[in-house]
């Protein structure tokens with residue numbers, strides 16, 4: 001397979017309602033969407049970095065920069081064919097980090113290969129589920145009544161677990177109220193690194209609410225202190241931000257820093273490293289689930305396909321387009337039924353991009369890169 005042309009777009013999607021986490025409140029979602037042309041066909045892929053470096057260091061602009069000035073010129077320069085995903089990653093290894101940028105190239109490769117072999121992406125990955133269980137991630141609200149209202153709507157739609165975002169001052173009380181009103185439903189809390197070890201008492205109090213897990217309570221780059229916290233609380237800790245590589249997952253599992261891992265394929269650099277982390281966790285009896293980054297239907301379809309692998313044992317943050325957006329960039333997207341997202345059965349990614357809508361939602365002009373141009377190589 002040879003890459004021939006890339007069209008990079010900065011796309012802005014309006015959220016149906018603001019989404020707030022401990023690191024910020026957002027009303028729009030900025031995404032990098034790429035159309036990839038190759039000798040075996042074309043496809044679309046997504047790099048779901050945020051527009052601000054508040055979740056990890058990547059941003060919409062850093063993603064465009066790293067793709068345009070480093071990763072894509074290297075791919076266009078390459079004379080040999082790339083026929084294996086490991087080779088593709090070797091071609092990108094010279095760039096350190098920037099996993100979300102890399103994930104858009106990794107997923108494009110999988111979309112092209114699965115389509116050219118007439119297989120749905122999930123089947124190409126070796127998954128054999130027809131549907132995957134999903135939960136919803138509910139943002140911080142202005143008051144608890146609004147959160148209870150959102151919880152009720154989500155349960156009525158069938159979501160199999162409720163995750164609420166917490167931060168100091170918005171933790172015990174919202175959880176207590178949800179338990180009181182909705183009883184024994186699966187609930188978890190995601191702190192996005194809003195606490196330190198000084199809050200051990202608070203986490204011990206949270207043990208009383210029987211949460212499925214607590215996600216990333218401590219530092220975004222910490223693993224060790226999570227192991228100290230895990231040994232003092234009953235609630236399973238789930239790591240998100242601090243697992244960026246296979247080495248991070250290995251360390252976390254070995255030192256018992258968590259009992260669950262949230263795999264975001266974008267955060268770890270794509271489907272290939274995500275599967276490696278999935279396998280390590282499986283060997284160590286650590287269940288995983290697919291996290292989300294408020295992706296378009298492109299990214300959510302990738303997460304769906306990945307979640308058909310056997311160690312995805314807990315509901316993922318996966319949803320149809322209308323969970324976050326008035327207008328997504330697809331003409332047909334994912335479908336939610338009985339708390340499950342149906343695994344697309346079409347070949348390749350399995351959702352259809354509406355190119356007119358993509359054009360309408362593009363900020364500025366697309367950047368087109370084709371053929372190797374030595375002037376592109378600035379390093």
Ligand code: OSB
Pocket residue numbers: 055136137190192240291292293294295317318319
């Ligand atoms: O921590 O899981 C997170 C969104 C943006 C950045 C970080 C996170 C999230 C979510 C959204 O929780 C989950 C989703 O896409 O449904």
Ligand code: MG
Pocket residue numbers: 190192215216240241262291
């Ligand atoms: Mg999280």
